[in-house]
Amino acid sequence: MPEDTNTTNLQAHVPKLGKVLADPAKPLAERFRALFTLRNIVCPESVQAIAAAFEDDSALLKHECAYVLGQMQDLSAIPLLTSVLENKQQDAMVRHEAAEALGAIGDAESIAVLTRFKDDESVEVAETCEIALDRIAFKQQAKQADELSPSGGYLSVDPAPPAPEADIASLRDQYLDTSRSLFQRYRSLFALRNIGNTEAVEAIVEGLNDSSALFRHEAAYVLGQMQHPASVTGLAERLKDVSENYMVRHECAEALGSIASDEVLPLIKEFAKDEAVVVKESCEVALDMAEYEASGDFQYANAIVANEDQDHE
Numbered sequence: 001m002p003e004d005t006n007t008t009n010l011q012a013h014v015p016k017l018g019k020v021l022a023d024p025a026k027p028l029a030e031r032f033r034a035l036f037t038l039r040n041i042v043c044p045e046s047v048q049a050i051a052a053a054f055e056d057d058s059a060l061l062k063h064e065c066a067y068v069l070g071q072m073q074d075l076s077a078i079p080l081l082t083s084v085l086e087n088k089q090q091d092a093m094v095r096h097e098a099a100e101a102l103g104a105i106g107d108a109e110s111i112a113v114l115t116r117f118k119d120d121e122s123v124e125v126a127e128t129c130e131i132a133l134d135r136i137a138f139k140q141q142a143k144q145a146d147e148l149s150p151s152g153g154y155l156s157v158d159p160a161p162p163a164p165e166a167d168i169a170s171l172r173d174q175y176l177d178t179s180r181s182l183f184q185r186y187r188s189l190f191a192l193r194n195i196g197n198t199e200a201v202e203a204i205v206e207g208l209n210d211s212s213a214l215f216r217h218e219a220a221y222v223l224g225q226m227q228h229p230a231s232v233t234g235l236a237e238r239l240k241d242v243s244e245n246y247m248v249r250h251e252c253a254e255a256l257g258s259i260a261s262d263e264v265l266p267l268i269k270e271f272a273k274d275e276a277v278v279v280k281e282s283c284e285v286a287l288d289m290a291e292y293e294a295s296g297d298f299q300y301a302n303a304i305v306a307n308e309d310q311d312h313e
């Protein structure tokens, strides 16, 4: 089916998907599936449906909503993301993701608010604002629009474009060099991701011991995208460390969930009882996603809409 026909068909499901997403009585995993489906139906109605979820109790769900809004790159999400970043009652992980999403959308309108919070008392929020500002500045200077595209087969809108180098050893050194800006280090990270072999994975794993929690969480996120077995030991180590920042542990849990080998599933089951709510919920969702991937059923929209219809019969 051509993509635009698909999108038009799916658009009719937005209200139902929005209802599932906003319903705290539904299992979190089902709400995540609704969110991921909305992500692929880029229109102002989807943005509105996602915006409604910011009243929820789950920081995990809200941070994912902010992430998705950034990935959709719809300008209509900017006022909402700005208010989330401004709201110090929101969890730092949610505010971080709102700032990152503003960077992903990359509109000059967001420079003011990102500048205002680049010294926020949450280090993760402050560092994210700095990276987002660098991304917007890079975008403004880029001569071609594709200079910001990720390449390497990844479809995500990344917080920094890949560095142009191809030598793994020098990329590794630049990636680990704490005297460089986080934006520049992220550029090395995404270049390593795009190379994608075991040596590149091993270099990225070294970043899981960085002094910046934000940097560690991004390394874990990228390893989740890569789904390479050589990252399992490093990710598991960070997940098991209960003194580690919850954003980092959450990202390790999700990355392990996306690898979902027999070796990691027992670990994720164990941490689905974790005391940190964000970690516990990440593991619950990861287990559900692993089941879905195993069943090969990516028709989330159809499944959810069918479920909803049943509920109302």
Ligand SMILES: [Fe+2]
Pocket (backbone or CB within 6 Å): 096, 097, 100, 217
């Ligand atoms: Fe994040």
Ligand SMILES: [Fe+2]
Pocket (backbone or CB within 6 Å): 063, 250, 251
């Ligand atoms: Fe996350």
